[in-house]
Amino acid sequence: MKLTLKIWRQAGPDAKGAMVDYPIDGISEDMSFLEMLDVLNDKLIREGQDPVAFDHDCREGICGMCSLYINGRPHGPERHITTCQLHMRKFKDGDTIYVEPWRSAAFPVIKDLAVDRGAFDRIQAAGGFVSVNTMGNLVDANALPVPKAHSDKAFDAAACIGCGACVAACPNGSAMLFVSAKVSQYALLPQGRPEAKERALNMVEQMDAEGFGNCTNIGACSIECPKDISLENIARLNREYLVAEMTKES
Amino acid sequence: MARQGLFGSSLIKKYWMALTGLFLISFLVVHAAVNAMIYFNDGGVTFNKWAHFMGTNLIIRTMEIVLFLGLILHVVDGIILTRQNRAARPTRYAYSQPNANSKWYSRSMAILGILILLFLIVHLWHFWVPSRHIVGSLEPYGVDAAGQDNLFALMQLVFSNPVPVVIYVLGCFALFWHLLHGFKSAFQSLGLNHRRYNGLIAGVGTAFSIIVPVLFASMPVSMYLGLVK
């Protein structure tokens, strides 16, 4: 397979970036997209050029580290997979492929295609937890039954891998799908209820402070989410937050 | 930087957008109902009667102020949202395929809103300004068969010219797209999303988005074609 890659190159956080063309040959359809980039980097290194920086780790679609905007879509053309799960058989010989980093004010570029998603960690630290210490003397796990339906929905929300494709896809650069998935997981479980209000308020406050855009219910986030997180979660966050805002004590 | 106050967080802005949007939708129902009186085809007598009522009833006049406030809030909120959303993506994508994951009108609420606002200014200038005696009055258009102020005649005059007719029809198109996203979206913003009712909300929303603008657009067209006299 012979391809033309158009890749965003940016030397550092403050450097000016540009799209650069790279012709590449000898790509097998069994390769994953990232293996194709490995081949490119191998070539660049041998030619004495700087290889393309991109984030990746598990290469099996669960760690959430890979993050490429491929041919105009986060994680490429296929639904419900991450970039590392995208294989070259989805492309044709002679294709031109655009590869860009996530674009968001809250995700500054570190180098080339690697961005800083620390904003997600800070949102999590603002309230994405149940305030329970490691306990020496525990309550039995089955002491508190959880309706299966709630537990299943909580799992659906908890499946989020924090990759940031929702932000990358959203024309507004909103992080609502990510935040709502976390808020929903805990809102649906009895363990998370005691802090539900503070959680919704604090996580949204942090989300806004990070410079993400506002959600206007466009829905691109959910379509592009590799884990198929539903817009229902955003509605749930809207509800949780509304109640919290209207009944908060201070 | 935490965002405080009336427009507080991103979610509070969202609630305002939804609430004012739904309020404006309720106004559209009333407005369309009153205007539809022209289809009695009685030389505007029924229509003028209701128009007079709308222009003089104290409750309605009070609501008119609330309506303007709601509209202003909707517009200002929209401007703030749009500005922040643009700032959230300082570098654009070199190549993007947004149609693969969303509808163009969902992404274009701001531009559709501006078009509707421009149309609204023309529309208010045509009818609301004279009927409320702000600049001029309805006097030049005489009275109808029942001796009432003749707003109907003014409509006939305006819509005898094809230019306003086209502007009004285009305005209704903008309204259609705006509603097609806005109606459903308001429910989602307020957290009203349930698998059981989502279909219903979407169905009613689509029907509303079609019926109301079609009804509005039919008026200048039928007047221009002389179907309503």
Next chain:
Amino acid sequence: MSIPDSKVPEGPIEKKWTLHKEHLRLVNPANKRRIDVIVVGTGLAGASAAASLAEMGYNVKSFCFQDSARRAHSIAAQGGINAAKNYPNDGDSVYRLFYDTLKGGDYRAREANTWRLAEVSANIIDQCVAQGVPFARDYGGLLDNRSFGGAQVSRTFYARGQTGQQLLLGAYSALMRQVGKGKVKMYDRHEMLDLVVVGGKARGIIARNLVTGKIERHGAHAVLLCTGGYGNVFFLSTNAMGSNVTAAWKAHKRGAFMANPCYTQIHPTCIPVSGTHQSKLTLMSESLRNDGRIWVPKKIEDAKAIQEGRKKGRDIAEEDRDYYLERRYPAFGNLVPRDVASRAAKERCDAGFGVNRTGEAVFLDFASAIERYGKVEANVHHIENPSKEKIRELGMKVVSAKYGNLFDMYENITGDNPYEHPMMIYPAVHYTMGGLWVDYNLMSSIPNMYVLGEANFSDHGANRLGASALMQGLADGYFVIPYTIADQLADDIRTGPIPTNTPEFDEAEKNVRGRIDQLMNIKGTEPVDHFHRRLGKVMWDKCGMARNDKGLREAIEEIRKIREDFWKNVRVPGKADAFNQELEKAGRVADFLELGELMCMDALHRSESCGGHFREESQTEEGEALRKDDQFAYVAAWEWKGDPGKEEMHKEILKFEALKLSQRSYK
């Protein structure tokens, strides 16, 4: 230096941990605030330890090389986590979990550690549920269990196929809570490049900020390595691309013993290698073996035809198929433990019966499961005399509901539809049971340095049972280290902050900078991956599932040559003081090139078959693995002596008080 005391407490095995906890020294809450702890790694062990210690009051600095703590490779564990809860009332107990784990590990684990693991297993589930981990539940709202990896009881808790993810996100949420409170300072995109030992105690680390390239000094009263396994020494493994041995190896070079490094777990159900470009291997959940039947052709000419693409799996008639696991192990069949299944696949493929282009794959076939489920469904729906197509259709629905996501994943990677054609699988490196030596308190041979989770030589012996890795990571982090670390840190309540402007830190930083400069200045011709691939091939061929004396001796020579070549010809582009992924890789591969040799030395001296390792010279007449308890019932702990070839071995003799050693049989 001789091997330190393992500090296994006296007393009957079921009382050891309780008695030990009661006699450990404590640090009072006010004094905990004066003590700093460094935790390297944010997987299950690291995140749970960092969060727990911060909750108790210690000042914690947490490091990970990923861009977020949430991405540590624990996240990729699919199957589940064992716990002796006995919810299903099927006779499980701490003793049985202990017994299964110790026996499954071929009696090469430290008995007291394994018991403790089983003992605290139940607490883990309680803790995780309290944190909001969405485990699978039944319709009554209670937790669901399944049987896993051939266990005879249902003791595995799971969250669909993403148990590791959910447990890690639970631990990560606890960690982030402490980050929000300022009790943990998070250093992501940082890599530990050396351990600083002051006065014989671990007192800090040298880390590289991977974004800026800055070399940083961090002092602390104790250092916890929770850095996972070193399976990537094989280049191809199910590990994440970044998983590495560097932190552990640096500690080893500073005096920490490396124990049983040759104990590698080979997982039987991975997607086979498709070509030379391959960067990693993908695991298919072991649960597939519950319904899939494993086979290769009986006739060599059929195998040849398949390898050459002239025939497909389904062209082979039923009577010409060799369901070799069912044939060899009628009692357990396709559910034999991982090591047995892996070895059997290799045996068939080595004999020429492999079923893909490379000859290194076997079939995992769901046709009979589809038929079996289809018939049941037909009965359930009262369909009289269903056609073959109808049965197939109904059966496919059931199989899809159970394994749909795995089948999709398989098709996505291979481009082959597993409903139509039998799946192809082959064993791959998955987990390393070996690791840094620790005593019962999880302290290494360097005082004040602790090793948790997969990074230590662990409680699994020579083979790990399914759903036990998650258990160990969390047991160490939540329920062991919070107790045992205080015993050591009680000495440090008056020490005060550890200064980093001392000669020891100077020396360590100089060492790190020197190595980086050396790598940058080779300016050779070959990228890092080139050497890593070569190393991986040697390791897989000669120190993989089956080993022999000759091969291992060759491997040691070959690895030395590759290492020499690496230090002459590697090309690391870019700059050292910037984001430089090739430099990161180069440092890691340089360490793998040393570790690989030690693994081969360890494998060479252990001339018995045990766990995942089939030593060709040590087999029964039927070709089964032969363990030699009289010679090898010990932990081989290696001490660095300045060069990989000069490592010195120490033995910790394993004493078994609660269990009698017996040969495993799955016939």
